[in-house]
Amino acid sequence: MSASTPQTVLMASGARRSRTSHALVQNVGLVLVIGLLAACIIGYCVLFVVTQHRFPGGFELTSTLDNTMPLAFAALAQTLVVLTRGIDLSVGGVIDLTNAVAAQTLTGGPVATTLWTLAILLIGAACGLVNGVLVAVGRLQPILVTLATLSIYQGIAIRVLPQPGGAIPPGFTAVLANPNWPTSLLYIPVIGGLWAIFRRTRLGVAVFAIGNDAMAASSHGISVKRTVILAYTLGGLASACAGLFLAANATAGDATTGDTYTLTSIVAAVLGGVSLFGGRGSGLGALFGAFVTVMVVNILFFAHIDPLYQTFYEGLFLLAAVVSANMIGRAVRGRR
Amino acid sequence: MTRPAVEAVEVGKSYGGVAALTAASFTATAGEVHALVGENGAGKSTLIKILGGRVRPDTGVVRIGGNAVSLSGPQAAHDLGAWTVFQELTLLPWMTVAENLLLLRETKGATGLISRSATIRDADALLARYGVHHIDPRALVEDISLAERQTIEIVRAVSNNPQILFLDEPTSSLVEREVEWLFGQIRALRTQGACVVFTSHRWAEIRSIADRITIFRGGKDVGTFTEIDEGEAVRLMTGRRVEALYPPLPPMPNAAATALEASAMSGPNVRGVSFSLHAGEVLGVGGLAGHGHRELFRMLFGDATATGGQLTVHGKTRRFRSPRAAIAAGIALVPEDRKTEGLLLRMSVRDNATLVILKRLTRFGVLKPAEERRAAQSVVDSLRVRTAGISQPVGALSGGNQQKVLLGRWLLAECQILLLYDVTRGVDVATKHEIYELVLKLASEGHAIVFYSSDAEELAHLCHRVLVMREGVVAAELHAPGITAEDIVSAAVRDHLAA
Ligand SMILES: Nc1ncnc2c1ncn2[C@@H]1O[C@H](COP(=O)(O)OP(=O)(O)OP(=O)(O)O)[C@@H](O)[C@H]1O
Numbered sequence: 001m002s003a004s005t006p007q008t009v010l011m012a013s014g015a016r017r018s019r020t021s022h023a024l025v026q027n028v029g030l031v032l033v034i035g036l037l038a039a040c041i042i043g044y045c046v047l048f049v050v051t052q053h054r055f056p057g058g059f060e061l062t063s064t065l066d067n068t069m070p071l072a073f074a075a076l077a078q079t080l081v082v083l084t085r086g087i088d089l090s091v092g093g094v095i096d097l098t099n100a101v102a103a104q105t106l107t108g109g110p111v112a113t114t115l116w117t118l119a120i121l122l123i124g125a126a127c128g129l130v131n132g133v134l135v136a137v138g139r140l141q142p143i144l145v146t147l148a149t150l151s152i153y154q155g156i157a158i159r160v161l162p163q164p165g166g167a168i169p170p171g172f173t174a175v176l177a178n179p180n181w182p183t184s185l186l187y188i189p190v191i192g193g194l195w196a197i198f199r200r201t202r203l204g205v206a207v208f209a210i211g212n213d214a215m216a217a218s219s220h221g222i223s224v225k226r227t228v229i230l231a232y233t234l235g236g237l238a239s240a241c242a243g244l245f246l247a248a249n250a251t252a253g254d255a256t257t258g259d260t261y262t263l264t265s266i267v268a269a270v271l272g273g274v275s276l277f278g279g280r281g282s283g284l285g286a287l288f289g290a291f292v293t294v295m296v297v298n299i300l301f302f303a304h305i306d307p308l309y310q311t312f313y314e315g316l317f318l319l320a321a322v323v324s325a326n327m328i329g330r331a332v333r334g335r336r
Numbered sequence: 337m338t339r340p341a342v343e344a345v346e347v348g349k350s351y352g353g354v355a356a357l358t359a360a361s362f363t364a365t366a367g368e369v370h371a372l373v374g375e376n377g378a379g380k381s382t383l384i385k386i387l388g389g390r391v392r393p394d395t396g397v398v399r400i401g402g403n404a405v406s407l408s409g410p411q412a413a414h415d416l417g418a419w420t421v422f423q424e425l426t427l428l429p430w431m432t433v434a435e436n437l438l439l440l441r442e443t444k445g446a447t448g449l450i451s452r453s454a455t456i457r458d459a460d461a462l463l464a465r466y467g468v469h470h471i472d473p474r475a476l477v478e479d480i481s482l483a484e485r486q487t488i489e490i491v492r493a494v495s496n497n498p499q500i501l502f503l504d505e506p507t508s509s510l511v512e513r514e515v516e517w518l519f520g521q522i523r524a525l526r527t528q529g530a531c532v533v534f535t536s537h538r539w540a541e542i543r544s545i546a547d548r549i550t551i552f553r554g555g556k557d558v559g560t561f562t563e564i565d566e567g568e569a570v571r572l573m574t575g576r577r578v579e580a581l582y583p584p585l586p587p588m589p590n591a592a593a594t595a596l597e598a599s600a601m602s603g604p605n606v607r608g609v610s611f612s613l614h615a616g617e618v619l620g621v622g623g624l625a626g627h628g629h630r631e632l633f634r635m636l637f638g639d640a641t642a643t644g645g646q647l648t649v650h651g652k653t654r655r656f657r658s659p660r661a662a663i664a665a666g667i668a669l670v671p672e673d674r675k676t677e678g679l680l681l682r683m684s685v686r687d688n689a690t691l692v693i694l695k696r697l698t699r700f701g702v703l704k705p706a707e708e709r710r711a712a713q714s715v716v717d718s719l720r721v722r723t724a725g726i727s728q729p730v731g732a733l734s735g736g737n738q739q740k741v742l743l744g745r746w747l748l749a750e751c752q753i754l755l756l757y758d759v760t761r762g763v764d765v766a767t768k769h770e771i772y773e774l775v776l777k778l779a780s781e782g783h784a785i786v787f788y789s790s791d792a793e794e795l796a797h798l799c800h801r802v803l804v805m806r807e808g809v810v811a812a813e814l815h816a817p818g819i820t821a822e823d824i825v826s827a828a829v830r831d832h833l834a835a
């Protein structure tokens with residue numbers, strides 16, 4: 001087209017909604033999870049003051065953040081896969097495996113530790129790659145593939161580290177999960193930044209596009225196979241990060257430590273507004289969702305809920321949060 | 337200017353046992369607008385999918401720009417300058433208009449990353465350049481109308497400066513003015529020497545824009561013409577003669593009961609619409625897309641909430657909170673977008689056809705399979721659905737045949753009040769004729785019908801009365817006999833002209 005004026009005008013400019021109104025409506029999930037997090041923090045502080053007769057301080061901040069980091073990475077891993085309209089049940093298995101390998105290998109000096117850390121990240125990515133290839137090339141259901149690989153990765157993890165143990169170098173812990181200083185305050189913006197970058201790459205767009213409609217995306221020239229494989233691989237990488245942060249936190253390894261993360265990562269992603277139908281949501285939301293999940297556990301602890309009933313209340317909370325988010329989302333969108 | 341731009345030579349394609357194309361050939365040259373016509377299921381879309389790189393042919397040769405090509409995917413076609421607007425739209429619903437328009441060519445910022453604001457800005461400029469600036473680049477595709485989605489698909493393809501442009505039924509959800517706009521774009525491309533191949537079931541359009549016409553029948557081409565009249569074309573397409581496209585309108589019963597009465601109905605995009613509908617009447621609704629018809633239909637069907645006004649059904653005041661309630665009151669809606677609003681594409685023709693009458697087909701909650709089969713088969717027979725059998729998934733049917741299944745589902749439901757929303761969208765001439773006869777037969781049997789169509793000609797011939805909507809209000813009410821398509825169009829755009 002050379003002409004700068006249109007040859008045929010269908011309709012002149014109509015009334016438009018403002019930029020902010022669009023942004024709010026389209027990111028309602030993110031807005032809600034931030035609100036939820038704020039409510040949780042307030043609730044937590046009130047309960048803390050009532051029960052402990054003082055304000056939560058640096059120790060509480062550091063330990064909460066350190067507890068959240070593994071889940072934040074697991075939720076990110078889950079989000080990457082769920083956005084493609086898949087699901088990754090092997091998140092827990094990859095965490096087990098990478099955590100076990102960390103316990104066996106991270107024992108030497110800084111150079112060896114760094115090299116092994118990189119190797120462990122590669123192991124995680126390789127696990128994700130296997131999932132991705134089976135789903136994309138093997139045309140198998142994501143839920144079946146990852147259910148199978150979950151068991152396989154768990155099995156290998158037990159082989160690698162039959163008994164909980166290992167001695168993670170203090171230097172490693174000091175970098176990832178320093179007990180005296182909230183190092184996580186550094187990592188959270190890094191995760192946010194990485195997500196923002198991802199969202200602005202071709203791959204990021206492709207992940208969302210195939211989650212919207214894989215057929216349509218492929219008829220625009222997006223390679224569905226490549227995108228799915230990369231999404232699972234990046235997911236595996238993120239799960240490996242979770243495994244490493246867990247090792248740093250515990251200063252030791254345990255081949256079953258990741259098991260609960262399969263389900264909690266899904267919970268965190270859903271709380272963060274990620275749609276299980278794919279194509280909608282954000283890693284940022286999942287990050288906040290992870291914080292909410294951890295805060296709820298903290299709140300239940302300070303509310304002196306019998307630990308036996310803890311999961312009951314967690315479930316209740318999840319249900320209430322998802323139902324009300326759904327209702328608010330609908331009201332904001334106006335219709336349907 | 338007679339260089340062949342695109343050629344198909346004896347192309348064949350089968351799906352399982354079903355042959356979609358047997359040996360289809362045609363040639364289109366640069367600077368030409370070439371129409372492909374044929375019945376529903378004749379293989380037009382299959383051919384376009386092959387030429388657009390989305391489907392691989394089993395046999396035959398495809399040449400683009402004179403060279404035999406084997407397209408590995410849509411991207412390969414794009415690289416050769418061939419762009420396609422597929423019949424089933426391919427926009428991504430939860431992404432913005434801007435992201436969809438510029439997918440894979442997003443505007444990058446200084447960092448090499450995609451810049452959202454620049455993408456919005458460029459999409460906005462693109463929309464303005466193509467004269468469709470009323471569409472908001474920040475809106476989600478999910479929230480814009482079907483006509484706007486179609487427009488976006490067209491703008492995206494055209495803005496890539498195609499050498500060859502394939503348009504598969506681009507006008508099926510557009511109204512006159514939008515079709516004019518599209519033809520403006522097509523003419524501009526032709527002037528620049530591009531080749532445009534399109535399909536349509538509307539003869540008037542084909543006559544006004546196509547330089548040559550290739551007719552398909554049963555997966556094969558049966559001839560290419562520069563000049564051919566409609567009767568002859570229909571005969572070649574169907575092997576039958578259709579005497580008059582529009583059957584005569586039966587008279588309205590004199591003392592018919594009022595089936596539906598809307599008074600001052602308001603809601604999103606609809607402002608104070610009142611009308612009454614009698615048993616035996618076909619009430620047309622027309623006007624430009626986006627002027628509230630869709631919302632009005634959804635409101636009548638309980639799928640959108642009315643904020644004001646009153647609805648009376650068979651003398652009783654009603655307030656529907658869900659389509660379920662409307663169906664229970666005897667109201668059926670055949671919606672526009674079969675892909676997202678109506679059909680379960682992976683399920684069989686049988687399951688889709690009998691979906692709303694399942695209750696009637698069960699005993700103690702257990703389905704009676706023989707009756708279900710019979711009901712589904714009756715739909716296939718009475719509407720001449722071209723399918724390998726009632727257990728085929730609906731997604732494997734051609735577009736027009738999918739539409740027939742959807743219509744058939746609601747005919748089975750035996751609702752007294754039928755809301756037909758663009759039911760002949762993408763349906764071939766012969767079947768259109770059958771649907772018209774069916775609609776008028778239903779009316780003469782006492783059904784009350786509200787009929788929206790994007791084709792003004794259709795409204796003019798088929799309706800006892802036509803309400804023309806503009807900006808959410810009824811701008812004109814026209815009475816048969818003597819309604820013409822021109823009356824409807826001019827009532828729809830009156831103030832655009834006055835301005
Ligand atoms: N994916 C598929 N699986 C099985 N059969 C298919 C598939 N796609 C198309 N067909 C069959 O191929 C035939 C041709 O379909 P096609 O969509 O090309 O027709 P068409 O000419 O475009 O019709 P319409 O005017 O209704 O759009 C139909 O009988 C259809 O059932």
Ligand SMILES: [Mg+2]
Nearest residue numbers: 380381423735
């Ligand atoms: Mg077709």
